[in-house]
Amino acid sequence: xxxxxxxxxxxxxxxxxxxxxxxxxxxxxxxxxxxxxxxxxxxxxxxxxxxxxxxxxxxxxxxxxxxxxxxxxxxxxxxxxxxxxxxxxxxxxxxxxxxxxxxxxxxxxxxxxxxxxxxxxxxxxxxxxxxxxxxxxxxxxxxxxxxxxxxxxxxxxxxxxxxxxxxxxxxxxxxxxxxxxxxxxxxxxxxxxxxxxxxxxxxxxxxxxxxxxxxxxxxxxxxxxxxxxxxxxxxxxxxxxxxxxxxxxxxxxxxxxxxxxxxxxxxxxxxxxxxxxxxxxxxxxxxxxxxxxxxxxxxxxxxxxxxxxxxxxxxxxxxxxxxxxxxxxxxxxxxxxxxxxxxxxxxxxxxxxxxxxxxxxxxxxxxxxxxxxxxxxxxxxxxxxxxxxxxxxxxxxxxxxxxxxxxxxxxxxxxxxxxxxxxxxxxxxxxxxxxxxxxxxxxxxxxxxxxxxxxxxxxxxxxxxxxxxxxxxxxxxxxxxxxxxxxxxxx
Numbered sequence: 001x002x003x004x005x006x007x008x009x010x011x012x013x014x015x016x017x018x019x020x021x022x023x024x025x026x027x028x029x030x031x032x033x034x035x036x037x038x039x040x041x042x043x044x045x046x047x048x049x050x051x052x053x054x055x056x057x058x059x060x061x062x063x064x065x066x067x068x069x070x071x072x073x074x075x076x077x078x079x080x081x082x083x084x085x086x087x088x089x090x091x092x093x094x095x096x097x098x099x100x101x102x103x104x105x106x107x108x109x110x111x112x113x114x115x116x117x118x119x120x121x122x123x124x125x126x127x128x129x130x131x132x133x134x135x136x137x138x139x140x141x142x143x144x145x146x147x148x149x150x151x152x153x154x155x156x157x158x159x160x161x162x163x164x165x166x167x168x169x170x171x172x173x174x175x176x177x178x179x180x181x182x183x184x185x186x187x188x189x190x191x192x193x194x195x196x197x198x199x200x201x202x203x204x205x206x207x208x209x210x211x212x213x214x215x216x217x218x219x220x221x222x223x224x225x226x227x228x229x230x231x232x233x234x235x236x237x238x239x240x241x242x243x244x245x246x247x248x249x250x251x252x253x254x255x256x257x258x259x260x261x262x263x264x265x266x267x268x269x270x271x272x273x274x275x276x277x278x279x280x281x282x283x284x285x286x287x288x289x290x291x292x293x294x295x296x297x298x299x300x301x302x303x304x305x306x307x308x309x310x311x312x313x314x315x316x317x318x319x320x321x322x323x324x325x326x327x328x329x330x331x332x333x334x335x336x337x338x339x340x341x342x343x344x345x346x347x348x349x350x351x352x353x354x355x356x357x358x359x360x361x362x363x364x365x366x367x368x369x370x371x372x373x374x375x376x377x378x379x380x381x382x383x384x385x386x387x388x389x390x391x392x393x394x395x396x397x398x399x400x401x402x403x404x405x406x407x408x409x410x411x412x413x414x415x416x417x418x419x420x421x422x423x424x425x426x427x428x429x430x431x432x433x434x435x436x437x438x439x440x441x442x443x444x445x446x447x448x449x450x451x452x453x454x455x456x457x458x459x460x461x462x463x464x465x466x467x468x469x470x471x472x473x474x475x476x477x478x479x480x481x482x483x484x485x486x487x488x489x490x491x
Contacts, residue, residue, distance in 0.1 A: 005068055008068055029052075031052055042070050043070060043140075187215050193232070197261050229253070231244050236272040312398070356436045376393055
């Protein structure tokens with residue numbers, strides 16, 4: 001029987017570029033798209049919920065919001081072809097290489113209606129094969145996930161405009177035909193293309209060994225013409241953002257009038273679709289692909305540990321300060337007690353990703369439950385080379401990117417991927433928890449950071465042993481006490 005609620009699907013809108021899509025993991029626990037049940041992504045607000053029978057945050061989200069449809073997203077690692085030992089090894093070159101997710105993983109999706117089945121959602125097998133369902137699915141899967149968005153924003157440099165983009169002089173408006181934007185003007189390359197914002201010449205970027213192709217024809221055009229500013233096609237978004245490079249400054253810059261400059265050549269930014277990774281996104285891939293050593297100073301492999309309280313945190317890029325603070329705090333009884341259980345039933349925030357308490361409960365569950373402290377599951381499949389028998393297999397570790405994005409939001413340091421001081425972060429985290437408690441009308445004396453409050457006592461005592469008559473001095477001591485907040489308590 002067909003779903004009678006499908007007309008409601010027509011009223012839903014695809015996610016905007018700036019909108020967070022939580023398709024990688026549940027917003028209230030660390031169950032993710034690589035697990036058996038996948039993640040249920042709400043097609044109204046793009047919240048991610050797990051379908052776990054034990055927690056079932058997807059069902060809870062429907063009960064609280066009434067949103068009718070979700071898209072179940074599951075990801076699987078593609079088989080890796082084992083290379084013939086006699087074959088020549090692949091070329092190894094140092095470069096920023098674009099590694100696309102679709103090259104490593106395959107995704108399966110399924111539309112569900114929660115009005116038909118409020119307990120588990122009714123599967124609609126053909127719901128994304130055509131029409132509105134397909135439009136929503138394609139838009140959601142092609143958009144940046146919430147985790148990726150926060151990572152890009154954190155790694156992004158503060159680009160500024162330069163004199164060359166501010167004083168850009170263009171010719172009279174003329175339409176560049178689609179054929180003129182298809183490939184480099186001096187070769188046949190169809191990607192890594194840079195459009196000169198002065199004259200409209202299209203040239204390929206500099207050569208990137210081992211990565212996307214490039215013969216440096218955009219740079220050659222600058223050397224011949226002196227035209228400084230160029231924009232990378234494929235990174236232009238409807239919001240008017242893109243990679244802009246100034247060859248005179250030899251750096252990435254900001255073009256405050258990019259939409260108007262592109263309109264000169266008949267390019268409407270509202271119709272553009274981002275199809276290539278920006279330089280920032282390529283840099284993120286390089287940082288996250290770096291493997292830290294898992295051996296001691298003698299080269300002996302560390303032995304992995306598993307179980308409750310033995311769950312690791314992945315490095316998000318210079319995030320060791322945050323990982324050390326979280327591991328230390330959740331080893332203390334006050335934090336174990338304060339964030340035990342599930343806060344989602346009483347949460348009043350529309351999205352768990354914006355609730356500090358939800359995210360603290362999520363960290364508590366992730367670190368202490370032991371549910372995620374298991375050997376890494378996404379090992380290569382049968383056709384690939386498996387680890388040796390004596391080679392230790394470590395756990396995958398949790399990615400607290402949602403927590404970091406929320407706590408660091410609006411902070412000039414903790415919102416970035418730069419190295420930070422652990423004590424400064426802990427002090428800021430305590431302040432955030434107290435501020436949230438005050439907003440909810442909770443006495444801050446009942447919050448977990450109060451376990452770090454300490455008392456100071458000052459004692460004023462007469463320094464003379466005897467009084468003027470030669471008898472032992474009996475003058476009383478003066479005491480004063482005050483309470484302080486701090487991190488003096490050993491952790």
